[in-house]
Every structure is written in C-alpha cells, then in structure tokens.
Amino acid sequence: MAATSNLPPGLEGNYLETSTGGDAAWLPISVKKWYTNAFIVHEAVDPTTPGKILLGYKKRGFGAHLYNGFGGKVEPGETPAQAAARELKEECGVEAPLQHCGSLLFVSQSGPEWAFQIEVYRADEYTGALIETDEMRPQWFSTTPASTDAPAPADQGEEELLPIPYDTMWPDDVYWIPLLLSKTPFIGRADFEIDATGKYSMKRWWFGVPPS
Ligand SMILES: Nc1nc2c([nH]c(=O)n2[C@H]2C[C@H](O)[C@@H](COP(=O)(O)OP(=O)(O)OP(=O)(O)O)O2)c(=O)[nH]1
DSSP states (O other), X not given: OEEOSOOOTTXXXXXXXXXXXXXXXXXXXXXXXXXXXXXXXXXXXXXXXXXXXXXXXXXXXXXXXSEEOBOOBOOTTXXXXXXXXXXXXHHHSOBOOOEXXXXXXXXXXXXXXXXXXXXXXXXXXXXXXXXXXXXXXXXXXXXXXXXXXXXOGGGGTSOOOOBOOGGGSOTTHHHHHHHXXXXXXXXXXXXXXXXXXXXXXXXXXXXXXXXX
C-alpha cells in the first residue's frame, strides 16, 4: 500500500491508499447530507461453518433492486449512530451493538445536488427476529470467496449461501466491503455519473485505511 498525500477533496487525515481509479476531475461539493449503512457479520468459526454477512435487497426508492446494508438518512437531532440503530430496526426488525467502521463520501454528476456522507457500521451479533419489510428483504451471503476449496455448507447439512453479490450492489462496494469484513477501518470517496436509464457508474474513486 502506498502512503498518500493525494487524498481526494472532502477527505482528511493520515491514510494509506488501498485502491484508486478513474481519471475524471473530482466533482465539486456544495452541500453534504449524512446517511448510515449497517451490516451484521458472523465470523467464520471453522471450514464447515463459514462466515456470513447480512444484506438487504432494496425493494423501492434510492438504490432499488440492489443489495446493501441497512440504512438511510440521519434525521435532525440524531447522531449517525442513533440513525444507524433506528434504520436497522426499521428495515429488518433487529437490534445490534453497532460499531463505526468506515466513512464514505459519494458525489454524483446530474444526480442529487448534495454529496452523500455515509457512516458505515458493523456488528457481529444481533437480537430480535429478522423480518422482511416494505423496504428491504434480508438475506445472508457467504463471506468465503467463491474460489476457495472449502467444503460447501450444503455438504454439511447447512443452508447453502451464495457469495456476496457484488454485481447487484453499488459499484464502489467491492472496494470497501472486504475492509469491513476484516475489521479494518476505512475511508473513501467515489464520484458517479448517471446515465439516461438512471444507472450510476463510477468516474473516479479512492479508498484508504489508517497506517498500521
Ligand atoms: N453500499 C452503498 N450504499 C450506498 C451507496 N450510496 C448510497 O446512498 N448508499 C446507501 C446509504 C443509505 O444507506 C442508502 C440511501 O438512503 P435511503 O435513500 O434509503 O434513505 P432513507 O431510508 O432515509 O430513505 P427514505 O426511506 O426516506 O426513502 O443507500 C453506495 O455507493 N454504496
């Protein structure tokens, strides 16, 4: 990992670059709005009990038809941590000891006129019963890369989980979900262009972690 002095505008601190790409100029940021995104991750116990991550299939609204963590806007008077807990409960019915693990800044050309500041949380456990809501359909995915030789859970009489569906997630997620899984704090920025069909594609991105 390279030490960096080229943090994108809007990010601050001492971070080492983990991934970067695109050659568009960084878009200007006028206003930021705060959002949250929360994930439940069960660590692998052994080769027959692989790790898994809870995602939700977003049924409506912004990011519809993509899998994501659970989250939304930070409401006036709330801290991001309070908003993350509220959104998790509203969207899939559970409570969890969420820990802050990352901060992301997303800017889009010809989309919302504000930049999205997203505080990302993770918990190892949850309480309550998972439910499908009007907004999200929760589903567990395996955190074991599909290419390993680990025995499939189905062989052990367990529910077979699919790998994380990056093709049906926001295009930046593949750069920071692995950091979330390894409990490595992260920051990042991605700038998007939106085509006539409403599809977001990344024009420039940067992700980094604190020096170890
Ligand atoms: N993983 C990922 N999540 C993103 C990206 N961009 C982005 O807005 N999100 C998340 C942040 C929020 O969790 C969610 C957007 O919030 P939302 O529009 O669902 O907010 P909300 O629930 O308050 O909305 P609403 O009920 O008022 O319609 O999408 C991204 O690039 N990757």
